[in-house]
Amino acid sequence: MKAAEFIAPAVAEYAAAHTTPPDALLAELAEETRRLMGDRSTMQIAPEQGTLLTLLVQISGARLAVEVGTFTGYSSICIARGLPADGRLIACDVSEEWTDVARRYWAKAGLGDRVELRLGPAADTLRAIPPDEHVDFAFIDADKAGYPVYYEEVLTRLRPGGLIAVDNTLQHGAITDPAAGGNVPVMREFNDLVARDDRVTSVLLPVADGLTLVRKNATGPR
Ligand SMILES: C[S@@+](CC[C@H](N)C(=O)[O-])C[C@H]1O[C@@H](n2cnc3c(N)ncnc32)[C@H](O)[C@@H]1O
Numbered sequence: 001m002k003a004a005e006f007i008a009p010a011v012a013e014y015a016a017a018h019t020t021p022p023d024a025l026l027a028e029l030a031e032e033t034r035r036l037m038g039d040r041s042t043m044q045i046a047p048e049q050g051t052l053l054t055l056l057v058q059i060s061g062a063r064l065a066v067e068v069g070t071f072t073g074y075s076s077i078c079i080a081r082g083l084p085a086d087g088r089l090i091a092c093d094v095s096e097e098w099t100d101v102a103r104r105y106w107a108k109a110g111l112g113d114r115v116e117l118r119l120g121p122a123a124d125t126l127r128a129i130p131p132d133e134h135v136d137f138a139f140i141d142a143d144k145a146g147y148p149v150y151y152e153e154v155l156t157r158l159r160p161g162g163l164i165a166v167d168n169t170l171q172h173g174a175i176t177d178p179a180a181g182g183n184v185p186v187m188r189e190f191n192d193l194v195a196r197d198d199r200v201t202s203v204l205l206p207v208a209d210g211l212t213l214v215r216k217n218a219t220g221p222r
Contacts, residue, residue, distance in 0.1 A: 004206055006173035019048045026050060026077060029105050033072045036101065043071050045141065045167065046208035050078035053139060053165065056213070057082025060163050062136035065089045066129070068122045068150045069142030069167075073102025079139060080111045089115045090129070092122040092142070122146065126153035133159045141167040144183040147190045151214075155199065160218045166194075170210025 004012050022030065026047070034041045045053075057065060057079050065083060070076050070093040080089045093099050099117055106115045118125040122142055129135070138154040140147060147166065154164055171187050174180040194202050194214060202214040 004170075004208055006170065007206065016046075016048050020051045022047045022050060025105065025109055026074060029072065029074055029077070029101075032101065033074070037072070037098075045075045045078075049167070049208045049211060050074060052207060052211070053078040054082040056163060056165065057137050060137055062163070063087045064135050065137040065139070066126070066135050066154060066157075067091045068126070068138070068140045068146075068154070069093060070102050070117070071095075071098050073099070073105045075139055075141060076102060076115055077105060077109050077111060079137070080106070080114045081109070083114060085114075087114060090125070091115050091117050092125045093117070093119060094121060095119075123149050123153065126150065126157070129157050131156045133157060133162075135159065136162050138162075138164045139167070140164065144168065144186050144190075147186070148193060151190070151194070155214075155216060158216045160216050162216050164214040164216075166190075166212040166214065168209045169204055169212045170206060172209060175210070 030044060033044055053075060062083060064087065065079050067076050067079060067089060070091040076089060076091045083089060096119060099119065103117065106112050123146060135154065135157045136159060138158065140150050142150065158164065169187060169191055171184045174184050175188060177184065191204065194212060200214045200216055202212055204210060204212045
């Protein structure tokens with residue numbers, strides 16, 4: 001994915017140039033994804049988002065993380081690298097073909113033991129995780145129509161103070177266009193749902209395609 005399109009290109013490039021860049025392994029994965037997947041490779045998160053995900057996982061002290069939408073593995077590597085050595089990432093996807101690439105890169109990155117792939121519809125995978133508030137961090141980046149369900153199922157399992165990061169919440173800047181079709185109306189409803197939710201504190205960041213950070217409040221409304 002490219003840098004934020006709704007920010008002046010020179011400013012977006014400047015911001016990216018002043019962010020810790022991907023290492024050789026992530027750069028190789030991005031290149032292989034472009035070669036194997038062509039146009040689909042734009043589903044991969046932007047490099048600066050990867051850096052931000054690692055940082056968020058590190059500063060939140062997360063031990064158990066969940067990812068909804070793994071693709072070829074870029075974001076999962078960024079999340080898993082932020083976890084402690086005994087931390088765990090449950091990675092959810094429906095595509096064996098795409099996650100085969102992710103598996104190869106988890107092994108190369110020495111993260112094979114830290115990432116657990118669960119193939120199947122993410123709603124089912126999330127519902128199979130016991131609802132006892134032990135997830136520390138989650139990243140939602142799959143089919144946009146599923147976001148409300150993923151959000152609710154993750155929030156049920158998130159510990160108070162835990163964090164959810166949600167991707168694509170600005171839809172390339174089309175989110176404010178009332179005539180826009182595709183995923184835009186669905187995403188607008190989702191953004192409204194989060195903004196109204198008094199169980200959480202949230203901020204929609206204009207990073208890449210829009211990244212919403214959601215913290216589960218410790219008790220009651222903020
Ligand atoms: C935008 S891509 C994820 C990109 C990934 N986060 C990265 O950094 O490369 C969306 C992924 O969601 C997966 N997906 C779509 N529908 C799904 C579902 N119902 N359950 C689980 N995964 C799903 C797709 O197979 C695809 O790999």
